[in-house]
Amino acid sequence: MEIDHGGAICVDPESLREVAARLAALATDIDGARSSIMRAHRIIVDAPGAGEQVDTVALWASGERAEELRSECDSAVIGIRLMADVYEYVELQAEADALALAHDAGADALRRRMERLADGDARIPDMATLLVQGWKDERFRGLDSQFDLGGLLAPLFLGASAVGATGLGVIPAGSRLTGTADPVSVTPVRTSSPSGAPAGAADALRRMPSAAGAQIAVEKYTMPGGEARYVTYLSGTQNAWPQSLLGGKEPWDMKSNRELYTGRRSSSYQATLDALAAAGAKPGDEVDVVAHSQSGMIAAHLAMESDYDVKVQITAGSPVEPALGDDQTIVQFRHTDDLVSSLAGGGSPGGTGSADSVTVTREGDPRDGIQDAGLETHQLRTYIETAEMADASGDPRIEALGEFWADLDEAVEVERTEYRATRD
Structure with a gap:
């Protein structure tokens, strides 16, 4: 069973962008935590005898892990925002095609928005085409x-x-x-x-x-x-x-x-x-x-x-x-x-x-x-x-x-x- 937004769209683009924004904020928090860990590591290492009370190797490792998590969040944000743009491109294409059939001038405005999305990332039109083709292949x-x-x-x-x-x-x-x-x-x-x-x-x-x-x-x-x-x-x-x-x-x-x-x-x-x-x-x-x-x-x-x-x-x-x-x-x-x-x-x-x-x-x-x-x-x-x-x-x-x-x-x-x- 598949549950999605309909057609070739899995999730509404704005919902995806909200997720990306929350992940970006989380990445900022993680980066702050990493900075605090590394600062604490420096203080402990510089303080005479403090290193004997704290496992500085584990503390350093936790800072590195925080850096990895921040990097993973950053990568996820980029990917989610790209898919949101691809989904929006598909939505705009479908709406523009419908308006064009009715000879509605609004189709031109939608196509200009599509062009702006494509200008932001040249991969978007091809990804949208593949997405729609996959949906067509699975419809029946x-x-x-x-x-x-x-x-x-x-x-x-x-x-x-x-x-x-x-x-x-x-x-x-x-x-x-x-x-x-x-x-x-x-x-x-x-x-x-x-x-x-x-x-x-x-x-x-x-x-x-x-x-x-x-x-x-x-x-x-x-x-x-x-x-x-x-x-x-x-x-x-x-x-x-x-x-x-x-x-x-x-x-x-x-x-x-x-x-x-x-x-x-x-x-x-x-x-x-x-x-x-x-x-x-x-x-x-x-x-x-x-x-x-x-x-x-x-x-x-x-x-x-x-x-x-x-x-x-x-x-x-x-x-x-x-x-x-x-x-x-x-x-x-x-x-x-x-x-x-x-x-x-x-x-x-x-x-x-x-x-x-x-x-x-x-x-x-x-x-x-x-x-x-x-x-x-x-x-x-x-x-x-x-x-x-x-x-x-x-x-x-x-x-x-x-x-x-x-x-x-x-x-x-x-x-x-x-x-x-x-x-x-």
Whole structure:
């Protein structure tokens, strides 16, 4: 399992620079300690009889070791700052490319920043190129080793990776869904009062709607000050049969998949907005999202274009990656051998979202067997296993997500409603 900032970026560049600054300060402290040790050595050696009371050889050795530690810190600072510049170069390149597609003059400013970075160290462009190439080479690891079923599955897996490699699964900044969704009705089918917020990412994924036919669950958290915060849980595709491309009663179908992936408003997206409104969410309210599969696309557009304030989203097996702002955090769970997730092509090489945003990646099922025909690596239960591994990893970004749930746990009341949506 790999936990990183997303794309080719392991750690947010500014976080790396903060580490470098702390190491530089530590090097200064160590150098001060070395000077004190050497000064003490000189005093002891010069003082008659003092050398008999102190092991001056060991004292000198400790001074030399302090010098070695300072040198190691200095080298680490240089290396960390270089990698921060390389990561920033990759981020700037990805952002500039996206802006250039929209003929935005801002791309030129980003490229000038890239030039300044390269002027500081000529190795940076080549290192960035190698970094991105390595990420591209690993994006679909395991997808080509699926059970072949007599050659029937290979075109499906290869086709998904080919689509993902085009970059269609990255939603550019400023994108909005077009068109009008099919009419849809939303009905509450179950209400409950959870004792508190989820205990972690895996627990959050376990809170997907469980009532018969429900695709949406909305939890309303009434905070001590009276304000309301919301978390919505959105199921994945419920009807994946090819004929559902034509539509039917079930909004979470292949027609909605096609519409959302091509930038059109789907009935599943409209149903989510209707359910949130029915639960009491108003424009400007904080609405965070936990989503699986198709609903990763719904979460992306809720964060990018809805009237709600989406600060956090957790997605599992999403076929897209949104271009989020620095004040929005996304936690993405991806399996390299999941053909649905592969439609995102690994996302942007520069990653997305805040410094706390994180992508958790692993090969969901390294076994070659008939279970591949059932898309085992895309199933929610498999992603819950990955989330459990991440929760136990000790990664500080995953632990930061725990603070988000802890804040929600301060709520004085939690109301949960599950909704079933149908096309009219």
